[in-house]
Amino acid sequence: MTAPVKVLLIFVNEADVWHNRPLYQVIVERLRQLDVAGATVLTGLMGFGHHQRMHHKGLFGVSDDRPITIVAVDQEGQLRAALKELRTMVREGLILLLDAELVADVVRS
Amino acid sequence: MTAPVKVLLIFVNEADVWHNRPLYQVIVERLRQLDVAGATVLTGLMGFGHHQRMHHKGLFGVSDDRPITIVAVDQEGQLRAALKELRTMVREGLILLLDAELVADVVRS
Amino acid sequence: MTAPVKVLLIFVNEADVWHNRPLYQVIVERLRQLDVAGATVLTGLMGFGHHQRMHHKGLFGVSDDRPITIVAVDQEGQLRAALKELRTMVREGLILLLDAELVADVVRS
Numbered sequence: 001m002t003a004p005v006k007v008l009l010i011f012v013n014e015a016d017v018w019h020n021r022p023l024y025q026v027i028v029e030r031l032r033q034l035d036v037a038g039a040t041v042l043t044g045l046m047g048f049g050h051h052q053r054m055h056h057k058g059l060f061g062v063s064d065d066r067p068i069t070i071v072a073v074d075q076e077g078q079l080r081a082a083l084k085e086l087r088t089m090v091r092e093g094l095i096l097l098l099d100a101e102l103v104a105d106v107v108r109s
Numbered sequence: 110m111t112a113p114v115k116v117l118l119i120f121v122n123e124a125d126v127w128h129n130r131p132l133y134q135v136i137v138e139r140l141r142q143l144d145v146a147g148a149t150v151l152t153g154l155m156g157f158g159h160h161q162r163m164h165h166k167g168l169f170g171v172s173d174d175r176p177i178t179i180v181a182v183d184q185e186g187q188l189r190a191a192l193k194e195l196r197t198m199v200r201e202g203l204i205l206l207l208d209a210e211l212v213a214d215v216v217r218s
Numbered sequence: 219m220t221a222p223v224k225v226l227l228i229f230v231n232e233a234d235v236w237h238n239r240p241l242y243q244v245i246v247e248r249l250r251q252l253d254v255a256g257a258t259v260l261t262g263l264m265g266f267g268h269h270q271r272m273h274h275k276g277l278f279g280v281s282d283d284r285p286i287t288i289v290a291v292d293q294e295g296q297l298r299a300a301l302k303e304l305r306t307m308v309r310e311g312l313i314l315l316l317d318a319e320l321v322a323d324v325v326r327s
Contacts, residue, residue, distance in 0.1 A: 011291075
């Protein structure tokens with residue numbers, strides 16, 4: 001049960017919004033609605049994008065503008081279809097696709 | 110000193126257990142016992158898998174069911190040997206392998 | 219606007235220093251000075267490298283030796299040029315390069 005899949009990486013910021021809601025939440029919920037196999041949201045300690053502003057997590061971890069990395073996994077066609085919609089939501093950030101081999105997609109009951 | 114290696118990604122949940130211990134801890138300790146070159150455990154803010162349940166970190170970060178991403182690195186044979194054992198432990202989750210180039214594996218004294 | 223790029227992964231520890239400053243901060247700032255397209259720093263819950271010491275985040279999350287994963291994105295030449303300098307700073311850790319497709323590099327005003 002191994003198959004070629006793609007890993008989608010979307011780098012945005014925690015403070016980015018889409019219609020007054022956190023962008024990363026909107027993206028992950030939309031990926032789920034589109035029946036993408038899986039997605040997870042990772043927060044970074046610091047980072048930067050092409051704008052060259054450095055983002056730091058605040059002293060007590062209360063900053064709300066940490067770098068966000070969204071990782072999603074599915075077959076290429078599924079992710080490219082989702083991207084047509086998602087890329088219009090990203091006003092600042094990087095979007096990448098990587099090749100991967102699906103070793104297991106387990107749902108046991 | 111560059112060489113082809115693989116990156117193993119295992120997506121599980123923080124609350125998953127194996128013989129009453131956190132699954133991600135058991136997996137990382139087993140990878141170490143198997144002498145895999147390196148591994149790290151990343152926690153996510155939110156995420157979902159094929160079960161379609163959405164996992165959220167709780168309001169005060171006290172949720173114990175955050176999405177977990179285990180990243181391990183080694184040569185392909187080493188990781189596939191480990192997977193024979195590890196995949197039986199994962200009752201719900203995605204397992205991927207990606208190609209990578211090992212630029213440096215540094216241990217200086 | 220899709221193009222082949224590379225993803226650079228550097229696995230170090232939070233307590234690693236370079237001239238009395240956290241190594242991961244020095245690396246990310248240097249990547250920015252070198253005009254690399256983007257970079258982010260992810261902290262792990264636990265992990266290990268070839269040294270076989272296991273790193274755990276402390277009970278109250280106050281440990282300062284968590285595993286650190288630096289993710290950077292750019293064209294191959296740009297990253298390899300940066301690596302000539304960066305790899306001398308890493309005294310213990312893994313450095314990888316992965317192939318990726320740049321789907322979008324968005325900076326809207």
